[in-house]
Amino acid sequence: MKKVLFIFIFLIFLVFPVAKVGATPYFVGVQIKSATTPTGNNWCLPPKTTLEIQSSSAQTLSPEFPTKNPTESFGFLCAEDTIWSGLFNIESGSQYKVVLGTPNGCPGNIYNELCWVIYGQGSNEAIDGNAYGHGCTATCAYYGLTPYHNTDVCPGSTCCNLTFDEPSPCSSSSVYIVDSLLNTIEPGFSLPRYTCIGSIHCDDDISVGTGYDLWYPNKCFLSNIYKPSVACDYAEDSATIPVCSCSYSANPLTFVFDVQL
Protein backbone atom coordinates (compact mmCIF):
# COMPACT_ATOMS: atom_id res chain seq x y z
CA MET A 1 0.00 0.00 0.00
CA LYS A 2 2.83 2.37 0.85
CA LYS A 3 4.32 1.69 -2.55
CA VAL A 4 1.08 2.77 -4.22
CA LEU A 5 1.09 5.95 -2.18
CA PHE A 6 4.68 6.79 -3.08
CA ILE A 7 4.09 6.11 -6.75
CA PHE A 8 1.02 8.29 -6.68
CA ILE A 9 2.86 11.18 -5.05
CA PHE A 10 5.69 10.73 -7.55
CA LEU A 11 3.19 10.91 -10.41
CA ILE A 12 1.71 14.13 -9.05
CA PHE A 13 5.17 15.73 -9.18
CA LEU A 14 5.59 14.51 -12.74
CA VAL A 15 2.28 15.87 -13.97
CA PHE A 16 2.26 19.24 -12.29
CA PRO A 17 4.86 21.80 -13.21
CA VAL A 18 7.17 22.89 -10.48
CA ALA A 19 6.54 26.46 -9.47
CA LYS A 20 8.99 28.80 -11.15
CA VAL A 21 11.80 29.96 -8.95
CA GLY A 22 14.37 32.65 -9.64
CA ALA A 23 14.81 35.84 -11.60
CA THR A 24 12.90 37.15 -14.59
CA PRO A 25 14.74 37.74 -17.85
CA TYR A 26 14.62 41.37 -18.91
CA PHE A 27 15.89 43.57 -21.69
CA VAL A 28 16.69 47.03 -20.35
CA GLY A 29 16.41 50.04 -22.62
CA VAL A 30 17.23 53.72 -22.28
CA GLN A 31 15.14 55.98 -24.47
CA ILE A 32 16.38 59.47 -25.23
CA LYS A 33 13.35 61.67 -24.76
CA SER A 34 15.08 64.91 -25.57
CA ALA A 35 18.59 66.19 -25.94
CA THR A 36 19.23 69.80 -26.82
CA THR A 37 22.23 72.05 -26.74
CA PRO A 38 22.18 75.36 -24.82
CA THR A 39 21.41 77.04 -28.12
CA GLY A 40 18.35 74.89 -28.59
CA ASN A 41 19.65 72.63 -31.30
CA ASN A 42 19.00 68.91 -31.22
CA TRP A 43 21.87 66.95 -29.82
CA CYS A 44 22.50 63.27 -30.27
CA LEU A 45 24.70 60.79 -28.46
CA PRO A 46 27.50 59.68 -30.76
CA PRO A 47 27.83 56.28 -32.45
CA LYS A 48 29.20 53.52 -30.25
CA THR A 49 27.47 54.84 -27.17
CA THR A 50 27.37 51.96 -24.71
CA LEU A 51 24.79 50.60 -22.30
CA GLU A 52 26.02 48.48 -19.44
CA ILE A 53 24.04 46.72 -16.72
CA GLN A 54 25.69 46.58 -13.33
CA SER A 55 24.80 45.33 -9.91
CA SER A 56 24.15 47.85 -7.16
CA SER A 57 27.82 47.50 -6.21
CA ALA A 58 28.85 48.47 -9.76
CA GLN A 59 29.85 44.95 -10.81
CA THR A 60 29.32 44.26 -14.50
CA LEU A 61 26.70 41.55 -14.93
CA SER A 62 26.84 38.71 -17.42
CA PRO A 63 23.98 38.64 -19.91
CA GLU A 64 22.31 35.61 -21.43
CA PHE A 65 23.89 34.18 -24.56
CA PRO A 66 24.42 35.50 -27.23
CA THR A 67 24.55 39.19 -26.36
CA LYS A 68 27.30 41.11 -24.64
CA ASN A 69 27.49 43.58 -21.82
CA PRO A 70 27.83 46.42 -22.59
CA THR A 71 25.95 46.77 -25.84
CA GLU A 72 26.81 49.45 -28.37
CA SER A 73 24.67 51.73 -30.46
CA PHE A 74 25.17 51.51 -34.18
CA GLY A 75 24.55 55.11 -35.14
CA PHE A 76 23.65 58.34 -33.42
CA LEU A 77 21.14 58.23 -30.59
CA CYS A 78 18.78 61.13 -30.99
CA ALA A 79 15.43 62.06 -29.45
CA GLU A 80 13.03 59.10 -29.29
CA ASP A 81 15.78 56.60 -30.07
CA THR A 82 16.37 53.72 -27.65
CA ILE A 83 19.49 51.76 -26.84
CA TRP A 84 18.79 48.25 -25.52
CA SER A 85 20.84 45.99 -23.31
CA GLY A 86 21.22 42.26 -23.70
CA LEU A 87 19.04 39.86 -21.74
CA PHE A 88 19.57 39.75 -17.99
CA ASN A 89 18.05 37.74 -15.20
CA ILE A 90 16.86 40.49 -12.93
CA GLU A 91 15.62 39.76 -9.45
CA SER A 92 12.66 41.55 -8.05
CA GLY A 93 13.56 43.67 -5.06
CA SER A 94 17.17 44.08 -6.11
CA GLN A 95 18.81 47.29 -7.24
CA TYR A 96 20.76 47.68 -10.45
CA LYS A 97 22.78 50.34 -12.21
CA VAL A 98 22.20 51.11 -15.86
CA VAL A 99 25.23 52.92 -17.20
CA LEU A 100 24.98 54.87 -20.43
CA GLY A 101 28.41 55.89 -21.65
CA THR A 102 29.53 57.86 -24.65
CA PRO A 103 32.84 57.29 -26.36
CA ASN A 104 35.09 60.25 -26.95
CA GLY A 105 32.88 61.24 -29.83
CA CYS A 106 35.57 60.87 -32.47
CA PRO A 107 34.71 58.36 -35.18
CA GLY A 108 38.15 58.76 -36.76
CA ASN A 109 41.62 59.20 -35.31
CA ILE A 110 42.65 61.51 -32.52
CA TYR A 111 45.86 63.48 -32.81
CA ASN A 112 46.93 66.84 -31.41
CA GLU A 113 43.68 66.91 -29.46
CA LEU A 114 41.74 66.96 -32.68
CA CYS A 115 39.56 64.36 -34.29
CA TRP A 116 40.59 63.52 -37.84
CA VAL A 117 37.96 62.10 -40.13
CA ILE A 118 38.15 61.25 -43.77
CA TYR A 119 36.89 64.06 -45.86
CA GLY A 120 33.49 63.48 -47.42
CA GLN A 121 33.08 60.01 -45.97
CA GLY A 122 29.86 59.01 -44.32
CA SER A 123 27.92 61.76 -45.98
CA ASN A 124 24.29 61.27 -46.71
CA GLU A 125 24.02 61.65 -50.43
CA ALA A 126 20.29 62.22 -50.22
CA ILE A 127 21.00 65.30 -48.14
CA ASP A 128 24.43 66.36 -49.21
CA GLY A 129 24.46 65.34 -52.83
CA ASN A 130 27.83 64.22 -54.07
CA ALA A 131 29.72 62.56 -51.23
CA TYR A 132 32.81 64.54 -52.06
CA GLY A 133 30.95 67.68 -52.93
CA HIS A 134 31.12 69.35 -49.56
CA GLY A 135 33.85 70.47 -47.23
CA CYS A 136 35.12 69.86 -43.73
CA THR A 137 32.31 71.83 -42.12
CA ALA A 138 29.75 69.36 -43.44
CA THR A 139 32.02 66.37 -42.88
CA CYS A 140 32.60 67.27 -39.21
CA ALA A 141 28.93 68.17 -38.73
CA TYR A 142 27.88 64.78 -40.03
CA TYR A 143 29.59 63.20 -37.04
CA GLY A 144 28.20 65.74 -34.60
CA LEU A 145 31.54 67.57 -34.48
CA THR A 146 32.63 71.07 -35.35
CA PRO A 147 35.47 71.86 -37.74
CA TYR A 148 38.64 72.96 -35.99
CA HIS A 149 39.01 75.88 -38.38
CA ASN A 150 35.87 77.09 -39.91
CA THR A 151 36.74 76.47 -43.49
CA ASP A 152 34.60 74.75 -45.99
CA VAL A 153 37.26 74.08 -48.52
CA CYS A 154 39.24 70.92 -48.94
CA PRO A 155 42.10 70.68 -49.52
CA GLY A 156 42.67 73.69 -47.36
CA SER A 157 44.24 74.84 -44.17
CA THR A 158 42.22 72.48 -41.98
CA CYS A 159 42.25 69.66 -44.43
CA CYS A 160 45.29 67.49 -44.40
CA ASN A 161 46.29 65.36 -47.32
CA LEU A 162 47.06 62.08 -45.67
CA THR A 163 49.53 60.12 -47.70
CA PHE A 164 49.75 56.36 -47.52
CA ASP A 165 52.87 54.54 -48.52
CA GLU A 166 53.40 50.97 -49.43
CA PRO A 167 55.27 49.52 -46.47
CA SER A 168 58.20 47.17 -46.47
CA PRO A 169 58.37 46.61 -42.76
CA CYS A 170 60.94 43.88 -42.27
CA SER A 171 63.97 42.46 -44.02
CA SER A 172 62.14 39.21 -44.52
CA SER A 173 58.91 39.58 -46.31
CA SER A 174 57.15 37.08 -44.06
CA VAL A 175 58.60 37.71 -40.61
CA TYR A 176 56.71 40.41 -38.86
CA ILE A 177 53.76 40.79 -36.63
CA VAL A 178 51.05 43.31 -36.78
CA ASP A 179 50.82 44.67 -33.26
CA SER A 180 47.40 46.01 -33.56
CA LEU A 181 44.98 47.67 -35.81
CA LEU A 182 44.96 51.09 -34.34
CA ASN A 183 41.64 52.04 -35.73
CA THR A 184 39.31 50.04 -37.88
CA ILE A 185 36.25 52.09 -37.18
CA GLU A 186 34.46 53.03 -40.32
CA PRO A 187 35.11 55.64 -41.57
CA GLY A 188 38.36 55.96 -39.65
CA PHE A 189 41.67 54.71 -40.83
CA SER A 190 42.90 51.19 -40.70
CA LEU A 191 46.46 51.51 -39.54
CA PRO A 192 48.55 48.42 -38.89
CA ARG A 193 51.61 48.76 -36.72
CA TYR A 194 54.55 46.45 -37.28
CA THR A 195 57.13 44.90 -35.07
CA CYS A 196 59.97 43.00 -36.72
CA ILE A 197 60.88 39.74 -35.00
CA GLY A 198 64.33 38.71 -33.73
CA SER A 199 67.27 39.89 -35.77
CA ILE A 200 65.06 40.77 -38.65
CA HIS A 201 65.35 44.44 -39.32
CA CYS A 202 63.40 46.99 -41.18
CA ASP A 203 64.14 46.95 -44.83
CA ASP A 204 65.19 49.89 -46.91
CA ASP A 205 64.44 48.13 -50.11
CA ILE A 206 61.06 49.29 -51.13
CA SER A 207 60.67 46.47 -53.61
CA VAL A 208 60.68 43.84 -50.86
CA GLY A 209 57.37 45.15 -49.70
CA THR A 210 55.66 44.16 -52.87
CA GLY A 211 52.67 42.03 -52.11
CA TYR A 212 51.74 43.66 -48.85
CA ASP A 213 48.35 45.14 -48.90
CA LEU A 214 48.76 46.97 -45.65
CA TRP A 215 49.09 50.70 -45.66
CA TYR A 216 50.86 53.05 -43.37
CA PRO A 217 50.74 56.82 -43.19
CA ASN A 218 54.07 58.57 -42.98
CA LYS A 219 53.16 62.11 -43.64
CA CYS A 220 50.84 64.69 -42.38
CA PHE A 221 50.27 65.04 -38.63
CA LEU A 222 49.79 61.37 -38.05
CA SER A 223 53.34 60.29 -38.77
CA ASN A 224 54.67 61.20 -35.34
CA ILE A 225 52.27 59.13 -33.36
CA TYR A 226 51.97 55.93 -35.31
CA LYS A 227 55.58 54.93 -35.59
CA PRO A 228 56.21 51.21 -35.44
CA SER A 229 58.17 49.63 -32.62
CA VAL A 230 61.14 49.25 -34.95
CA ALA A 231 61.72 52.15 -37.26
CA CYS A 232 61.07 51.29 -40.84
CA ASP A 233 61.52 53.12 -44.06
CA TYR A 234 58.76 53.58 -46.45
CA ALA A 235 58.31 53.54 -50.11
CA GLU A 236 57.24 56.29 -52.35
CA ASP A 237 53.80 57.74 -52.07
CA SER A 238 51.11 55.52 -53.41
CA ALA A 239 47.86 57.01 -52.27
CA THR A 240 46.59 60.27 -50.88
CA ILE A 241 43.33 61.02 -49.18
CA PRO A 242 42.13 64.21 -47.55
CA VAL A 243 41.10 64.27 -43.89
CA CYS A 244 39.43 66.97 -41.84
CA SER A 245 40.29 68.15 -38.35
CA CYS A 246 37.29 68.45 -36.06
CA SER A 247 36.89 69.40 -32.42
CA TYR A 248 35.53 66.68 -30.20
CA SER A 249 34.63 66.01 -26.62
CA ALA A 250 37.70 64.47 -25.02
CA ASN A 251 35.90 63.27 -21.93
CA PRO A 252 33.42 60.43 -22.22
CA LEU A 253 30.04 61.15 -20.72
CA THR A 254 28.52 58.66 -18.31
CA PHE A 255 24.94 58.52 -17.12
CA VAL A 256 23.97 56.19 -14.32
CA PHE A 257 20.40 55.20 -13.54
CA ASP A 258 19.50 53.28 -10.42
CA VAL A 259 16.71 50.81 -11.07
CA GLN A 260 14.68 49.13 -8.36
CA LEU A 261 12.43 46.35 -9.57
Add this chain to the structure above:
Amino acid sequence: MAKKIVLIGVFILIVIAGFCFAGYYFIFFEKSRVVENKDISELSDQDIVSFLETSQDAKEYMIKNPDFKIESKEILTQESILAGQNGLNFKEVYYGLEMENNRYIKINLMNGSGDNGLVAVIDYKEKTVPKAYGLLLIKAGIQ
Protein backbone atom coordinates in the same frame (compact mmCIF):
# COMPACT_ATOMS: atom_id res chain seq x y z
CA MET B 1 -8.78 -0.46 10.25
CA ALA B 2 -5.44 1.14 9.43
CA LYS B 3 -5.70 -0.19 5.87
CA LYS B 4 -9.10 1.37 5.54
CA ILE B 5 -7.83 4.80 6.65
CA VAL B 6 -4.95 4.63 4.17
CA LEU B 7 -7.36 3.68 1.38
CA ILE B 8 -9.66 6.58 2.23
CA GLY B 9 -6.63 8.92 2.31
CA VAL B 10 -5.48 7.74 -1.10
CA PHE B 11 -8.99 8.14 -2.47
CA ILE B 12 -9.20 11.73 -1.19
CA LEU B 13 -5.79 12.49 -2.70
CA ILE B 14 -6.92 11.05 -6.04
CA VAL B 15 -10.04 13.22 -6.01
CA ILE B 16 -8.00 16.35 -5.17
CA ALA B 17 -5.47 15.50 -7.83
CA GLY B 18 -8.27 14.99 -10.32
CA PHE B 19 -9.63 18.45 -9.66
CA CYS B 20 -6.19 19.97 -9.90
CA PHE B 21 -5.49 18.22 -13.17
CA ALA B 22 -8.83 19.35 -14.59
CA GLY B 23 -8.00 22.95 -13.66
CA TYR B 24 -4.51 22.63 -15.05
CA TYR B 25 -5.86 21.22 -18.30
CA PHE B 26 -8.37 24.02 -18.61
CA ILE B 27 -5.80 26.76 -18.03
CA PHE B 28 -3.02 25.41 -20.19
CA PHE B 29 -4.74 23.52 -23.00
CA GLU B 30 -8.36 24.35 -23.35
CA LYS B 31 -7.87 28.04 -24.17
CA SER B 32 -5.36 27.38 -26.88
CA ARG B 33 -7.54 24.60 -28.31
CA VAL B 34 -10.23 27.16 -29.04
CA VAL B 35 -8.06 28.90 -31.62
CA GLU B 36 -6.25 25.93 -33.04
CA ASN B 37 -8.23 25.84 -36.25
CA LYS B 38 -7.52 29.42 -37.19
CA ASP B 39 -4.86 30.54 -39.62
CA ILE B 40 -2.01 32.30 -37.80
CA SER B 41 -2.82 35.52 -39.64
CA GLU B 42 -6.37 35.42 -38.28
CA LEU B 43 -5.41 35.38 -34.60
CA SER B 44 -7.22 38.11 -32.74
CA ASP B 45 -5.79 40.05 -29.81
CA GLN B 46 -7.92 37.94 -27.50
CA ASP B 47 -6.53 34.75 -29.01
CA ILE B 48 -3.02 36.07 -28.45
CA VAL B 49 -3.74 36.96 -24.85
CA SER B 50 -5.18 33.46 -24.32
CA PHE B 51 -1.96 31.96 -25.63
CA LEU B 52 0.17 34.25 -23.50
CA GLU B 53 -1.72 33.19 -20.40
CA THR B 54 -0.23 29.74 -20.84
CA SER B 55 3.21 31.20 -20.14
CA GLN B 56 3.96 31.79 -16.49
CA ASP B 57 6.13 34.85 -17.20
CA ALA B 58 3.63 36.40 -19.61
CA LYS B 59 0.74 35.67 -17.28
CA GLU B 60 2.56 37.29 -14.37
CA TYR B 61 3.27 40.34 -16.52
CA MET B 62 -0.37 40.71 -17.54
CA ILE B 63 -1.55 40.38 -13.94
CA LYS B 64 0.96 42.98 -12.71
CA ASN B 65 0.22 45.32 -15.62
CA PRO B 66 -3.51 45.04 -16.28
CA ASP B 67 -3.43 48.19 -18.44
CA PHE B 68 -1.09 46.58 -20.95
CA LYS B 69 -1.67 46.95 -24.67
CA ILE B 70 -0.47 44.92 -27.61
CA GLU B 71 1.99 47.28 -29.24
CA SER B 72 2.86 45.09 -32.18
CA LYS B 73 2.46 41.59 -33.54
CA GLU B 74 4.56 40.16 -36.31
CA ILE B 75 4.29 36.79 -38.02
CA LEU B 76 7.85 35.57 -38.36
CA THR B 77 9.35 34.24 -41.56
CA GLN B 78 12.65 32.49 -42.19
CA GLU B 79 14.08 35.82 -43.29
CA SER B 80 12.86 37.74 -40.26
CA ILE B 81 14.12 35.02 -37.88
CA LEU B 82 17.53 35.10 -39.53
CA ALA B 83 17.58 38.88 -39.50
CA GLY B 84 16.62 38.88 -35.82
CA GLN B 85 19.36 36.43 -34.91
CA ASN B 86 21.89 38.69 -36.58
CA GLY B 87 20.34 41.96 -35.51
CA LEU B 88 21.64 44.52 -33.08
CA ASN B 89 19.05 43.94 -30.34
CA PHE B 90 16.82 41.16 -29.01
CA LYS B 91 18.83 38.30 -30.52
CA GLU B 92 17.65 36.02 -27.73
CA VAL B 93 14.08 36.41 -28.92
CA TYR B 94 14.96 34.76 -32.23
CA TYR B 95 17.65 32.41 -31.05
CA GLY B 96 16.64 28.74 -31.12
CA LEU B 97 13.56 29.21 -33.31
CA GLU B 98 13.10 26.82 -36.22
CA MET B 99 13.56 28.33 -39.65
CA GLU B 100 9.94 28.06 -40.68
CA ASN B 101 7.57 30.53 -42.27
CA ASN B 102 4.31 31.41 -40.53
CA ARG B 103 4.94 29.25 -37.49
CA TYR B 104 5.75 31.92 -34.92
CA ILE B 105 4.19 35.23 -34.05
CA LYS B 106 6.17 37.83 -32.10
CA ILE B 107 4.22 40.01 -29.72
CA ASN B 108 5.21 43.22 -27.97
CA LEU B 109 3.18 44.32 -24.97
CA MET B 110 3.61 47.62 -23.12
CA ASN B 111 1.96 48.95 -19.99
CA GLY B 112 0.10 52.24 -19.77
CA SER B 113 3.02 54.24 -18.44
CA GLY B 114 5.27 52.91 -21.18
CA ASP B 115 8.06 51.74 -18.91
CA ASN B 116 7.39 48.02 -18.54
CA GLY B 117 6.73 45.71 -21.44
CA LEU B 118 6.97 42.17 -22.61
CA VAL B 119 8.29 40.62 -25.80
CA ALA B 120 7.01 37.12 -26.46
CA VAL B 121 6.97 34.55 -29.22
CA ILE B 122 4.05 32.19 -29.72
CA ASP B 123 4.77 28.90 -31.47
CA TYR B 124 1.44 28.37 -33.20
CA LYS B 125 2.43 24.94 -34.48
CA GLU B 126 3.21 23.57 -31.01
CA LYS B 127 0.75 25.84 -29.24
CA THR B 128 3.37 27.03 -26.82
CA VAL B 129 5.03 30.30 -25.80
CA PRO B 130 8.73 29.51 -26.07
CA LYS B 131 9.89 33.08 -25.43
CA ALA B 132 8.63 35.67 -22.95
CA TYR B 133 11.02 38.36 -21.79
CA GLY B 134 10.45 41.57 -19.87
CA LEU B 135 11.20 45.00 -21.30
CA LEU B 136 12.27 47.66 -18.83
CA LEU B 137 12.39 51.10 -20.42
CA ILE B 138 14.09 54.08 -18.79
CA LYS B 139 13.32 57.45 -20.32
CA ALA B 140 16.03 60.09 -20.16
CA GLY B 141 16.27 63.64 -21.31
CA ILE B 142 18.97 66.29 -21.37
CA GLN B 143 18.22 69.98 -21.69
